[in-house]
Amino acid sequence: MSPAAQPGAGAGSGPGAGAGVGPGAGAAGSAVVPVMEARGLVKRYGRVTALAGADFELQPGEILAVIGDNGAGKSTLIKALSGALVPDEGEILLDGTPVRFHSPLDARRMGIETVYQTLAVAPAMDIASNLFLGREQRRSGVLGSVFRMLDHQAMRRAAQAQLDSLGVATVQSITQVVETLSGGQRQAVAVSRAAMFGRKLVIMDEPTAALGVKESGQVLDLIRSIRDRGLPVILISHNMPHVFEVADRIHVHRLGRRAAVVRPSDHRMSEVVALMTGALRLDENGELVDAEGHHHPDLEDMD
Amino acid sequence: MTASVDRAESAGSADVTRSSAFGGPGGIAQRMLRHPALGPLGALLLAVLVFSLTTSTFADVDNFSLVVQQTLVVATLALGQTLVILTAGIDLANAAIMVLGTMLLARVAGGDSPLVALVAAFAVCTLIGAVSGALVTRVKLPPFIVTLGLLTVVTAIARLYSTGTSWPVSHPLLTGLGKGSYLFGQFYVTPGMLLMLGMFVGVWYLLAHTAWGKHVYAVGDDPEAARLTGIHVDRTLFSVYVLAGLIYAVAAWQALGRIPNADPNAFQNGNLDSITAVVIGGTSLFGGRGGVWGTLIGAFIVAVLRSGLTQAGIDSLYQDIATGALVIASVALDQWARRRSL
Numbered sequence: 001m002s003p004a005a006q007p008g009a010g011a012g013s014g015p016g017a018g019a020g021v022g023p024g025a026g027a028a029g030s031a032v033v034p035v036m037e038a039r040g041l042v043k044r045y046g047r048v049t050a051l052a053g054a055d056f057e058l059q060p061g062e063i064l065a066v067i068g069d070n071g072a073g074k075s076t077l078i079k080a081l082s083g084a085l086v087p088d089e090g091e092i093l094l095d096g097t098p099v100r101f102h103s104p105l106d107a108r109r110m111g112i113e114t115v116y117q118t119l120a121v122a123p124a125m126d127i128a129s130n131l132f133l134g135r136e137q138r139r140s141g142v143l144g145s146v147f148r149m150l151d152h153q154a155m156r157r158a159a160q161a162q163l164d165s166l167g168v169a170t171v172q173s174i175t176q177v178v179e180t181l182s183g184g185q186r187q188a189v190a191v192s193r194a195a196m197f198g199r200k201l202v203i204m205d206e207p208t209a210a211l212g213v214k215e216s217g218q219v220l221d222l223i224r225s226i227r228d229r230g231l232p233v234i235l236i237s238h239n240m241p242h243v244f245e246v247a248d249r250i251h252v253h254r255l256g257r258r259a260a261v262v263r264p265s266d267h268r269m270s271e272v273v274a275l276m277t278g279a280l281r282l283d284e285n286g287e288l289v290d291a292e293g294h295h296h297p298d299l300e301d302m303d
Numbered sequence: 304m305t306a307s308v309d310r311a312e313s314a315g316s317a318d319v320t321r322s323s324a325f326g327g328p329g330g331i332a333q334r335m336l337r338h339p340a341l342g343p344l345g346a347l348l349l350a351v352l353v354f355s356l357t358t359s360t361f362a363d364v365d366n367f368s369l370v371v372q373q374t375l376v377v378a379t380l381a382l383g384q385t386l387v388i389l390t391a392g393i394d395l396a397n398a399a400i401m402v403l404g405t406m407l408l409a410r411v412a413g414g415d416s417p418l419v420a421l422v423a424a425f426a427v428c429t430l431i432g433a434v435s436g437a438l439v440t441r442v443k444l445p446p447f448i449v450t451l452g453l454l455t456v457v458t459a460i461a462r463l464y465s466t467g468t469s470w471p472v473s474h475p476l477l478t479g480l481g482k483g484s485y486l487f488g489q490f491y492v493t494p495g496m497l498l499m500l501g502m503f504v505g506v507w508y509l510l511a512h513t514a515w516g517k518h519v520y521a522v523g524d525d526p527e528a529a530r531l532t533g534i535h536v537d538r539t540l541f542s543v544y545v546l547a548g549l550i551y552a553v554a555a556w557q558a559l560g561r562i563p564n565a566d567p568n569a570f571q572n573g574n575l576d577s578i579t580a581v582v583i584g585g586t587s588l589f590g591g592r593g594g595v596w597g598t599l600i601g602a603f604i605v606a607v608l609r610s611g612l613t614q615a616g617i618d619s620l621y622q623d624i625a626t627g628a629l630v631i632a633s634v635a636l637d638q639w640a641r642r643r644s645l
Contacts, residue, residue, distance in 0.1 A: 105533050118527065120525075120531035122524040123525065134533035150512055150517070
């Protein structure tokens with residue numbers, strides 16, 4: 001895509017990788033203002049440091065996967081980015097402007113939508129009601145302003161249009177109750193809601209964790225169609241094949257900070273897992289080295 | 304692109320197979336969950352039919368009017384109870400609040416100021432609702448505990464305030480809800496009936512057609528999901544208890560229309576009777592499902608059973624057995640439908 005993405009010389013890392021790894025490398029990605037950026041985030045819980053100066057960068061129109069071992073501080077990072085917690089130190093920038101979130105509502109008002117692992121859907125309510133839950137539309141005129149009457153029809157129409165445009169064709173009716181839907185369909189409802197109201201970006205927490213093969217595929221398609229609409233996506237996932245299938249870049253989180261940012265096309269899955277566990281790391285030139293600093297043969301060498 | 308379309312289609316056909324099974328949208332369990340008042344309505348019509356055929360006195364316009372009048376107070380209490388139960392709460396104090404309301408109406412009006420008495424009763428009942436709401440949302444106590452405590456406290460306050468006797472009420476403003484006129488010759492219609500119907504329509508409108516109503520259902524269905532979608536869960540809960548308190552004040556007014564005497568020992572089972580009506584009416588004790596029309600039908604089912612069994616000459620203790628069995632059957636049915644649909 002951008003010229004900075006192909007540095008050649010087998011460096012094999014995206015614009016964000018340099019910014020996180022070596023000093024002075026940030027210039028590589030400066031051509032484009034990141035949609036979201038975090039610098040030096042710190043969060044401590046008593047003696048435990050969950051975030052130890054974490055950096056983060058989301059480029060326009062990309063799917064950025066965030067991976068990390070359990071306890072790497074990945075979920076703390078996501079909570080900071082989605083407003084669920086306030087970091088002790090560091091700053092978050094949205095389109096280059098510093099912002100402070102005190103609650104998920106703050107983040108949402110600025111156009112950041114989060115699809116939680118629990119989905120946050122009301123099972124006894126229908127799809128249309130769930131899409132507009134907490135953001136109901138009232139009717140125009142006196143009925144809406146004085147009698148506070150909801151515009152059920154308009155909300156149903158908009159919900160149907162949203163599902164259609166994202167290619168969610170499997171639900172029978174927009175008035176179907178969410179608890180009658182399969183896991184993948186419920187996920188689709190939650191994702192559609194985020195895509196509908198997200199103006200800046202969408203955060204998805206383990207969207208395929210509870211799904212079978214077919215439904216995972218559908219959800220991955222959904223994630224792509226959100227990206228193709230121009231809305232960048234932060235995808236938190238443990239599932240490496242899924243990450244490699246959809247992600248444009250992969251943010252590897254380790255020990256409370258960003259260990260590397262890589263492109264799935266440049267690395268094998270095993271290498272990324274090694275980055276995650278610390279068996280490998282990226283050196284100053286963005287090349288894979290093992291714990292002793294020996295170079296690791298990368299893909300081009302293999303060919 | 305082609306691959307993804309294929310995948311969507313094949314997954315779609317799998318979903319269709321799934322939904323055509325028992326729990327799907329066409330299933331009995333699903334229909335029950337979507338229209339929770341239909342079952343109770345059928346039961347009510349069946350009860351009316353059976354008693355009309357088996358007794359000579361039940362199917363009588365006068366008797367019907369009497370049944371409605373007898374149902375007024377419990378139905379109004381149950382309206383407030385429905386709101387609380389929809390949020391997965393329970394209100395054990397509603398009848399006690401109402402009884403305190405009747406005491407206030409009677410004693411404050413003693414100084415020839417019925418309007419002041421009305422305002423005082425409405426203010427105090429609403430305030431106690433606000434106290435319940437604050438304890439549930441601020442102190443984070445379970446509604447069962449909050450309202451159990453308030454039941455004891457409010458009952459004691461009402462008895463202290465009554466000085467141990469009952470207080471007759473005579474002012475037409477305070478007893479007028481029970482003074483009606485005959486419609487079509489025989490059916491006795493009171494302002495209280497119209498007021499009750501109006502309140503049911505009002506609360507139905509709030510629940511079905513405003514964002515507040517959606518939020519009440521969502522909070523009862525899954526409070527965490529409601530919070531994450533930006534609903535002010537505590538504010539919604541608090542408003543439910545306040546509105547319920549206001550409705551209990553109306554119930555107090557209704558009660559004096561029926562019997563113009565404020566008795567501190569009246570309606571001792573009013574709380575349980577209101578829960579019975581709500582549950583028989585198909586509103587789930589787990590919150591998030593049900594509605595006011597089911598409650599109205601539930602209240603009438605209890606009243607019709609009582610009236611019909613009395614006309615049939617059956618001991619009132621058997622009526623209790625029938626009512627109790629109906630409660631258990633209703634909840635069992637609700638549980639079954641929920642399991643089927645999940």
